[in-house]
Amino acid sequence: MSTDTEKAQRSGLHQAERLRLLSSTERDLIRLANEPGFRRWLEQIKSIGGCAHPIYLAGRTTTRDAITGEVLRHYDTSEEPGGRMPLRCRNRRETRCEPCSRLHSGDTFHLVRSGLLGGKGVSERVQLHPRLFVTLTAPSFGAVHRASGPEGAVCRPRRDGGSCEHGRPLSCGLTHADTDPAIGQPLCPDCYDYVGHALWHASAGSLWNRFCHTLRRHLATAAGITQTRLREHLTLSFAKVAEYQKRGAVHFHAVVRLDGPDGPSSPPPIWATSDMLAGAVRSAATAVEVHTPYSPATGERVIRWGEQLDVHPIRSEAFGGSTAVTDNAVAAYVSKYVSKSVGESGGLDYRITTYDGIELAPVTPHFRALMSVCWRLGGLPELSDLNLRAWTHTLGFRGHVLTKSRQYSTTYGELRAARVEHRQDSDSTLDIETAVTDSAWRYVGSGHSQAEFEIAAGIAEDLAALREIRREIRQERRSGH
Template identity: 75%
Template sequence: MLDQAERLRLLSSTERDLIRLVHEPGFPRWLDQIQATGGCAHPIYLSGHTTVRDAATGTVLRHYDTSGEPGGRMPVRCRNRRASRCQPCARLHAGDTFHLVRAGLVGGKGVADRVQLHPRLFVTLTAPSFGSVHRSGTANSAYCHPRREGGQCSHGRPLGCGRQHSDTDPALGQPLCPDCYDYTGHVLWHASAGLLWSRYVHTVRRHLASAAGITQTRLREHLTLSFAKVAEYQKRGAVHFHAVVRLDGPLGPASPPPLWATTELLEAAVRSAAASVEVRTPYSPATGERVIRWGVQLDVHAIRSRAFTESAVTDDAVAAYVAKYVSKSVGDAGGIDHRITDVDSIRLAPVNAHLRALMGTCWRLGGLPELAGLNLRSWTHTLGFRGHVLTKSRCYSTTYGALRNARTHYRSTDRPPDPENPTVTESTWRYVGSGHSLAEAELAAGIAEDLAQSRELYAEVGEAGGGGYG
């Protein structure tokens, strides 16, 4: 018969930590706290207090102090948008993105409902080709790169591939010939993609003005171009952009655009701007001066209201599509989602040879003085892309901050703010730690899974729509 000490020795580290955790006096309260964070995988722990007073009398209306909490601290969400880091927070961020994008399409949350009547397009802009890669087929053929005549590249590798790749085939996105692939061009395109988008938006405005027969400086007197875009990594490790583009009147969403500003005019400007805009990289003896342009693949679709069409490109569908990709990162293309600090980390990174070559190119080019402004070594883990995953124009819709503040207020009090009786909030907080122990991580993951199942059941029963982001 084993004694208690021997039984404890045979337990795993997680089991021993679980026994410790459940015997803590504040364990039930800790469970409530983690439930409140949605099972966040990496919570931030704070200590401090907050006091709400009546602004006129100084009377304390509400007071909260962490001194009575387990460990004298309170967990809050990490708010990481990446599903690879924290699924619960990524889902919450995706839900906020859904409402942010949808508000710019149907109104609400401070946006006029009349935006549903404005010209709106869903645009996909891609990177150019940097070399042939394995693919799952095209509309014309289910095969990768069929070539009846065969042939080899200058490095002795086949120019074609007659296989039918499944969606899970690790060969997808890998170059047919790594030596032919333009890794330098790929990295420099990523480093310039943000500037290319900025110039693209300015070019769309200029083409709209030209089509209307007015100067670009006077375009703002007639209409406003609003947008929201998200970046997505393809299997080959190149980003492409999905964007909602909308025309408003001179006062923004609340004002109608002029009658000549039609959906057809906007589409023509979007297409012509994509074909003409370019960016030039800094000159380097090692790379030359590269001209950065969009790829030839360009998809443009008018966005319709779900109430009036059977089209798949509806306001709700587009909002759900953008929200789906905002929680993804280069990790979903097989990369890593943490910074690279030295060249050995590239060699040891758990990625395929293609992505490792892109990382190595980032590191090598990042060491060139003439390319120092691109800051490539800091963005090696993103393959040189340094833009935000989602950007929007100021007038497109609400903000993440406004959505989070509304949710915080809703959860903290049942009373709406009273303008006639203002309050003053005094808060003092400090960081005291982050993350979970082994057992805490297991329990938090179980809580997150239970909440996810509850949401799925609610969506199935309610048929609420909207991509599942309530």
């Protein structure tokens, strides 16, 4: 309970005393806000969306008319706060930089969406082509605890056998809430096939490539033509993302599309239907396998897809697709995964360089066991091609999060270039044909101080709120309110 006297005493505290009581971050905030370039710095951070880990550059750029020598535009960071200019970190991971990861997710959404609906330089005809949303999974490497889901299902209901050879129960009668850390952990770590899991991850990229090859072969067989002739009739395009499951195994979600021989702008032959493609995807997924190199420690393992295989035709929203999987829903679903990393499923998003690094890593015993196996197998010369040590932190999987075939749609680079062009459209000096630009830049640092970080996070939040409001307004307009 505070009395008036106490209040008076407190307000009477000497300025220096009050400053002493502030945290170092608060003191830093006050210092920052009193600096002469503070307003300009705020503007800069706003222009990079409140990036959490900006890259700072110093330098200059001058645009002149090559004929008259007239300076059309000049920019020099010596006029900026601290003599430097921040750039976005462009990290795709939400845990590293939320605003940049959101931008990256947005780009992924457009990249996947344009392959489904057209736009961004892709023909709108693709909406009429056979398109599937396919999920390919890893097989089981041993029983793990499962989330109970909306039905409140029991984790591993009791069967006949009571316990494994290590004396651990083969069943689990619990219902695990979604947030239960037990989910994805094996019932018995000694029964779990860690070697199989690590080798599967290390071979998943080859398995996917082999799958695409087999899919073309099965399409040719279904059409009654040779594989070499297939190219004269159609092209197969795809975009896929890798998603880590709780058990630490990746799944692939892919959009698979059939075009005519000249890509998106040409129609596929009449016999190339969505059903035919689905049949070929199923048979190819079942048939395909790769073999790991032989090692006395592991033998030769056969790598195959798991039994769980989902194949859905994608309906065009433009044609009133409502019940089935629609193109917009698929683009949103796929783009969600690129901002996730193995770090968020309990792994690490930094590289491991020593075995001690595994012991010290803040991961579950399950992931630690998997990392140890990756490290151990990575030291075997006969498995060196699998590069397991370098990819210990990703549990042996060394693929990109998003991969796509050349013909699928646009690229991240093109989307970025379009953004820059859009910004520069307002700059009339660039319309002069004889303009030449001369630039010199150097890296001078990165990241924020604690106080700068807080401010940038506030800016990022404001920008996100603004986007949300704009989205709501757009939706209201669309629904005619």
